[in-house]
Amino acid sequence: MTTQPIHFYQVGSFAVGNRLLDDDGRTVQSDPNRTNSLDSGHRACQGCGEALGARYAIDAAMRASQGRLVAVNATGCLEVFSTPYPETSWRIPWLHSLFGNAPAVATGVAAALKVKGRSDVRVVAQAGDGGTVDIGFGCLSGMFERNDDVLFICYDNEAYMNTGVQRSGATPPAARTATTEAIGSEAGNAFGQGKDLPRIAMAHDIPYVATATVADLHDLEDKVERAMQVHGARYLHILVPCPLGWGSASSDTIRVARLAKETGLFPVFEAVDGKVTGVSPIRHRTPVEEYLSIQGRYAHLFGKHPRTDIIARIQAMADRNITTYGLLAEEPADIDPKGVDV
Amino acid sequence: MERPFAITLDVGSSHANRTGSWRVERPVYVDRLPPCNDACPAGEDIQGWLYQSEPGDYEAAWRLLVEDNPFPAVMGRICYHPCETSCNRVQLDEAVGINAVERFLGDHAIERGWSLPAAGPDSGKRVLVVGAGPAGLSATYHLKRLGHSVSLVDSAPKLGGMMRYGIPAYRLPRAVLDAEIARIVAQGVDVVLDHTVDDIRRERDEGGFDAVFLAVGAQLGRRVDIPAGDSSRILDAVSLLHRVADDDPPMLGRRVVVYGGGDTALDAARTARRLGATDAVIVYRRNRDRMPAHGEELEEALDEGITMRWLSTVNSFEDDRLVLEKMRLDDEGFPQPTGEFEDLGADSLILALGQDTDLSLIDEAPNVVVDDGVVEVLPTMMTGESGIFAGGDAVPSPRTATVAIGHGKRAARSIDAYISGEEPDQPGRHELASFDRLNTWYFSDAPRTKRPELERARRQSTFDEVVEGLNEENALFEARRCLSCGNCFECDNCFGVCPDNAVIKLGPSERYKFDYDFCKGCGICATECPCGAIDMIPERI
Ligand SMILES: Cc1ncc(C[n+]2csc(CCOP(=O)(O)OP(=O)(O)O)c2C)c(N)n1
Ligand code: SF4
Ligand SMILES: [Mg+2]
Numbered sequence: 042m043t044t045q046p047i048h049f050y051q052v053g054s055f056a057v058g059n060r061l062l063d064d065d066g067r068t069v070q071s072d073p074n075r076t077n078s079l080d081s082g083h084r085a086c087q088g089c090g091e092a093l094g095a096r097y098a099i100d101a102a103m104r105a106s107q108g109r110l111v112a113v114n115a116t117g118c119l120e121v122f123s124t125p126y127p128e129t130s131w132r133i134p135w136l137h138s139l140f141g142n143a144p145a146v147a148t149g150v151a152a153a154l155k156v157k158g159r160s161d162v163r164v165v166a167q168a169g170d171g172g173t174v175d176i177g178f179g180c181l182s183g184m185f186e187r188n189d190d191v192l193f194i195c196y197d198n199e200a201y202m203n204t205g206v207q208r209s210g211a212t213p214p215a216a217r218t219a220t221t222e223a224i225g226s227e228a229g230n231a232f233g234q235g236k237d238l239p240r241i242a243m244a245h246d247i248p249y250v251a252t253a254t255v256a257d258l259h260d261l262e263d264k265v266e267r268a269m270q271v272h273g274a275r276y277l278h279i280l281v282p283c284p285l286g287w288g289s290a291s292s293d294t295i296r297v298a299r300l301a302k303e304t305g306l307f308p309v310f311e312a313v314d315g316k317v318t319g320v321s322p323i324r325h326r327t328p329v330e331e332y333l334s335i336q337g338r339y340a341h342l343f344g345k346h347p348r349t350d351i352i353a354r355i356q357a358m359a360d361r362n363i364t365t366y367g368l369l370a371e372e373p374a375d376i377d378p379k380g381v382d383v
Numbered sequence: 384m385e386r387p388f389a390i391t392l393d394v395g396s397s398h399a400n401r402t403g404s405w406r407v408e409r410p411v412y413v414d415r416l417p418p419c420n421d422a423c424p425a426g427e428d429i430q431g432w433l434y435q436s437e438p439g440d441y442e443a444a445w446r447l448l449v450e451d452n453p454f455p456a457v458m459g460r461i462c463y464h465p466c467e468t469s470c471n472r473v474q475l476d477e478a479v480g481i482n483a484v485e486r487f488l489g490d491h492a493i494e495r496g497w498s499l500p501a502a503g504p505d506s507g508k509r510v511l512v513v514g515a516g517p518a519g520l521s522a523t524y525h526l527k528r529l530g531h532s533v534s535l536v537d538s539a540p541k542l543g544g545m546m547r548y549g550i551p552a553y554r555l556p557r558a559v560l561d562a563e564i565a566r567i568v569a570q571g572v573d574v575v576l577d578h579t580v581d582d583i584r585r586e587r588d589e590g591g592f593d594a595v596f597l598a599v600g601a602q603l604g605r606r607v608d609i610p611a612g613d614s615s616r617i618l619d620a621v622s623l624l625h626r627v628a629d630d631d632p633p634m635l636g637r638r639v640v641v642y643g644g645g646d647t648a649l650d651a652a653r654t655a656r657r658l659g660a661t662d663a664v665i666v667y668r669r670n671r672d673r674m675p676a677h678g679e680e681l682e683e684a685l686d687e688g689i690t691m692r693w694l695s696t697v698n699s700f701e702d703d704r705l706v707l708e709k710m711r712l713d714d715e716g717f718p719q720p721t722g723e724f725e726d727l728g729a730d731s732l733i734l735a736l737g738q739d740t741d742l743s744l745i746d747e748a749p750n751v752v753v754d755d756g757v758v759e760v761l762p763t764m765m766t767g768e769s770g771i772f773a774g775g776d777a778v779p780s781p782r783t784a785t786v787a788i789g790h791g792k793r794a795a796r797s798i799d800a801y802i803s804g805e806e807p808d809q810p811g812r813h814e815l816a817s818f819d820r821l822n823t824w825y826f827s828d829a830p831r832t833k834r835p836e837l838e839r840a841r842r843q844s845t846f847d848e849v850v851e852g853l854n855e856e857n858a859l860f861e862a863r864r865c866l867s868c869g870n871c872f873e874c875d876n877c878f879g880v881c882p883d884n885a886v887i888k889l890g891p892s893e894r895y896k897f898d899y900d901f902c903k904g905c906g907i908c909a910t911e912c913p914c915g916a917i918d919m920i921p922e923r924i
Contacts, residue, residue: 055825056913058875060891061438061863070879073888081884081901082397087405088905093882127392128399258879284905292906292919295880299824 057258068258069101076103076132078112083130084122088291090281090298091119091196094255095167098194098279101262103133105269106163111136111150115143115168115177118203119196141176143168144184147191155190163269167194170211171201174236185245188273192265195238195276198283206286210236213306214358215351216338218286223341232354242276243315249275251311255282256299260321264311280307288337300332305359308366322370323363329356402883406904408919410877410897415816415869415915419466419481424786425452425521426793429466429481430870436484436862437872442497444862445488449499452788453524453567454517456493456559459486460850461550462785463677471818471868477831480853480861487858493562502570503530508802511536511592513580513744516544517784518598518775520567521791522798526596527570529799534590535572538579542568544600545776546784548625549647551654552846583744583751583771594770594798597745597758598791601738601776609732611700620651620735627654636730638662640705642697643735644674649681651733652689656843664727666692668710668718683836687843697732698724705729740777755779763797763807764790772798816869820915825876829864832857867914871895877908877917 058071069075078099085092103110111134114120120137123130138146147166154162166184168177173195184191200218201207208218214232217223221230242250248271253261261279268275282289282297289297301307302321306329309321330352333339342348363369386393417430428447435444448455459482470478508531512519515537523533541547542564546555568574580586587595604619611617618633620641626633639655641648644667652663665684667674670693674681685691696718698706705727710718742758745751750768752759758766758773765772774790776782800807835851836842842849853861871894878886878895885902886895909917 055827056874056876057879058873060873067875068879071875073878073890077884079884080397081898082400082402083883084397084400084402085882087903088907089882093880093907096882096884123397128395128397130397290906292910294882294905294907295911 055259068262069104070097070258070262076100076108078103078131078133079123080130080132082128084125085118086283086285086291088284088294089118089122090255090283090294091169091198091202092122093294094196094261094279094281095119097255097258097261098167098265098277099133099165101265102163102165102192102269105266107161109162110134111154111162111164113138113143113147113150113164113166115166115172116140116203117169117172117201118198119167119169121203140172142180143172143177144180144191144193147193148184148187148189151190163192164190165192165194167196169202170195170197170199171207171209173197174210174238178236182241182245185242185247185274185276188247190272190274192268192275192277195278196281197278198281198286200283200286202283202286210234211238213355215342215355217341218338228341228348229338239276239278239310239312242278243312243317245274246315247274247276248272248314249312250278250315251276252278252280252307252309254280254298254302254307254309256295256302257309257321260309267311286338288340289335293335297332297335300327300335303327304329304332305363305368306332306355308362308368310366317366320366320368323368324370326369329359401900402903403885403898403900406899406902407922407924408904408906409899409922410902410904410906410908410917410919412871412894412896413869413916413918414813414871415820416813417816417868417870418469418471419479419868421812421815422465422469424465424781424783424789425458426789427451427466430865430867432488433479433481433484433862433865434867434870434872436488436859437865439859441488441491442495445492445497446500448485448488451792453499453521454489454563454784454788455485456489457546457555457563458785458788459483459489459852460555460559460848461546463783471816471821472864472866474818475823475826475866476828479864479866480831480834483832483834483853484858484862487853487855489563490559490852493559499524499566499570500528502527505532506530506802508532508593509534509591510594510596510798510802511587511590512596512598513537513583513586514544514598514600514775514777515539515542515574515576516598516600516775516787517546518600518787518791518794519544519596520564521788522596522598522774522795523572523791524567524570525792525795526798527567527572529795531593531799531802533572534575534592536575536578536580536586538577540577542574542576544598545602548602548628549621549650550784551624551627551650551657553653553657553842553849554650556848580744582747584748586744587771593802594772596764596791596794596798597766597771597773597777598775598787599740599742599744599777601740601782603739603741604734605737605739606734607736609697609700611732612702614702615700616731617700618731618733620647620733621738623651623733624654627658632658635660635733638703638728638730639664639733640697640727640729640731641665641733641735643667643737644669644676645735645737646676646680647738648735649676649684649689651735653684653687655733656687656689657846663689664692664729665689666695666697666705666707666727668694668696669712669716670694673712673716683849686836686839688839692727694718695725696720700729700732703728703730705732738776738782742777763800764794765797765801770801772801813869816915818868821866821868822911822913822915823866825874825911825913826866829860831864832861869915871916872914874913876911876913880907880911882907
């Protein structure tokens with residue numbers, strides 16, 4: 042009788058850890074000795090996706106660089122909630138300068154290390170979506186163009202959260218912010234505007250570009266790991282829900298991020314040398330309503346007079362992503378390919 | 384201290400900032416009752432032993448299982464597994480094949496020769512157990528573990544009761560049954576066979592027993608009056624199965640009709656087929672939906688070529704001709720005669736119309752109350768006479784081996800309390816781990832492993848076991864399909880998803896704890912817990 046090897050571990054590779062997996066098959070986050078780069082006591086709101094995403098990404102980068110890492114931070118929530126001087130939550134060398142210049146500062150740090158012959162020390166720069174797609178954009182594009190040896194991470198919470206939820210170039214259509222109010226027939230943010238930074242980064246032909254969400258830790262860590270294996274300018278764009286700005290329950294942060302991916306609104310992919318080389322397929326295709334309706338910033342689309350027309354336009358955006366990136370898996374994988382034989 | 388240029392304060396850690404004070408709700412770890420455990424008549428910790436099986440620690444799994452039930456290999460064959468019916472995984476794809484894993488563990492233990500936990504330190508007390516079926520044997524096992532001496536009495540020449548004399552070998556091979564019974568006897572049981580107890584009080588007093596457990600089963604096949612000629616061959620299903628078990632099968636002829644709709648009817652028909660009947664027909668007065676027999680068994684029977692006559696009663700049996708009357712169901716679902724008749728050729732008729740209990744042994748124990756042919760018992764399994772307990776088919780119950788085994792366990796604990804003059808403790812039950820508490824995103828899609836069955840031709844003619852067991856790989860796969868409903872299985876999700884690092888990982892099998900100094904009470908851990916083992920409760924402010 043032929044027997045099939047077992048590739049199945051109850052929670053497969055979806056959960057953070059798994060007592061049935063070997064240590065090297067587990068995530069950095071499942072390790073009780075992980076760096077905790079961003080320590081407890083930070084002042085992020087309850088359920089902050091950005092705090093979570095930053096710890097996920099920087100802990101993974103710490104593992105990939107064997108603990109030799111310098112982080113440069115733009116102004117924004119991540120900087121403000123972590124470092125009210127003289128207190129800090131960062132347990133790694135960390136530098137803050139201005140809102141708009143993080144990519145340039147990181148370029149400088151990388152250059153200085155090179156001059157000192159410290160090729161073992163790696164540099165990451167991190168910023169919110171405002172700091173990345175708007176005010177820091179010029180510096181970032183320059184950093185890409187010069188192919189400076191920096192991994193730039195954007196924590197995208199889709200608005201200027203730290204100053205009270207103002208629209209950014211990454212705010213999605215129809216979302217209500219303090220500057221795109223839910224009034225009028227085209228309430229919320231306008232359609233047809235904004236910047237798709239992962240694609241702009243790809244257009245620079247830099248060696249590595251990827252997107253990720255806080256809902257898929259294995260994928261996020263894999264991407265940090267791969268980005269760290271490469272030198273030159275690399276860009277990682279992580280979707281980090283903001284309970285306060287999005288009007289979602291603090292307990293739903295990961296759920297919202299998961300729905301962003303499962304609806305197709307936030308394509309999760311990776312690109313090498315300007316070409317898409319892999320996508321995370323949708324596992325349970327979900328209509329956009331499910332994503333929109335649990336967020337207060339879209340409340341004006343529901344209620345007594347639901348704006349089915351606007352919801353349909355958002356659905357069309359999701360459908361377009363699904364086609365553009367090929368987000369529907371041919372065949373759902375039955376059994377986790379990461380498992381090993383008995 | 385010398386400070387760098389423009390630095391006036393030392394760098395401090397945010398650890399000084401106890402964000403736990405922000406909290407209005409706090410997460411707490413809970414253990415909820417998985418629906419499988421809730422449904423198990425023998426009170427097994429199914430989720431617990433599946434959890435032990437998952438890394439391949441079959442011995443730990445088996446040891447946990449036999450805490451409640453000393454018959455895993457038997458259960459893995461004949462239990463009707465209400466656990467699977469209520470398994471939460473049904474709502475995802477298919478139930479976990481609990482029964483198959485149980486059988487794998489049971490067989491594995493027999494192969495390895497694992498023995499049951501030794502008898503407890505001698506209490507000096509003696510208990511008489513009447514009837515060595517599942518209830519009696521289970522009670523014996525648990526009483527031995529509690530340190531009591533047990534005299535186990537049965538009127539038959541062998542131990543096992545209905546497991547031996549009622550369940551055909553193609554469902555329960557005798558070697559398996561013998562092996563699991565032998566392990567109980569090896570605990571040091573005084574076994575008395577071929578002995579019929581006819582006066583329970585006298586038996587107890589003469590033997591100087593401190594308590595009695597009556598587990599006499601229901602061995603009398605119920606008969607109905609069917610006008611029949613002298614030469615017509617009618618017998619009841621219980622006797623048929625008993626004689627086959629005794630290696631003394633009756634001659635049934637080629638055309639056998641079984642009258643009844645329970646599992647025993649199916650057992651009788653399938654046995655008749657194996658004894659050479661070319662036509663085995665079951666006549667039942669209602670339809671398939673209302674048949675009390677279990678679906679799986681019916682499927683197997685149909686597979687073996689048993690045919691069904693639904694909505695029919697047997698009117699008379701003359702020579703080799705049965706007259707059936709057609710029935711119809713009224714609005715309440717009761718069968719009503721239609722006055723339409725039809726003939727059916729038959730060499731013998733087997734009645735499978737239920738069983739009665741022979742309770743003559745309590746004639747002289749008037750406090751033991753009998754109602755509707757069965758013994759009335761309290762929730763502790765004690766009868767109206769203090770010190771006399773009863774269980775199994777002789778008390779009001781669904782009459783399955785698993786229920787009987789559960790009775791035996793409960794009775795043993797009550798007897799122990801009774802003997803030592805204590806109140807039997809009523810262990811509290813955790814709240815149910817319902818499906819809506821699970822976060823099923825995290826579980827891999829994994830359809831159930833089917834157990835192979837003997838090819839049809841072979842099983843129609845032999846008493847070889849029909850359903851084969853799982854091999855180790857399949858059993859492991861099946862165990863890992865468990866969702867661990869309501870009980871932490873250490874997936875590290877809470878530890879990973881907390882934005883405030885407020886979950887402390889305590890190490891293998893030690894689970895986690897919350898660091899309430901920093902937990903802000905966002906509730907992500909509770910939402911993302913795959914198995915619903917975290918509750919959010921309001922903080923008292
Ligand atoms: C030059 C400059 N303009 C404005 C500000 C005020 N400011 C501080 S943080 C912030 C918003 C940051 O938004 P984003 O980059 O998206 O990060 P988030 O807070 O959303 O994480 C603004 C406008 C500033 N610090 N510097
Ligand atoms: S995820 Fe962390 S902060 Fe949120 S409730 Fe759980 S332990 Fe507390
Ligand atoms: Mg932002």
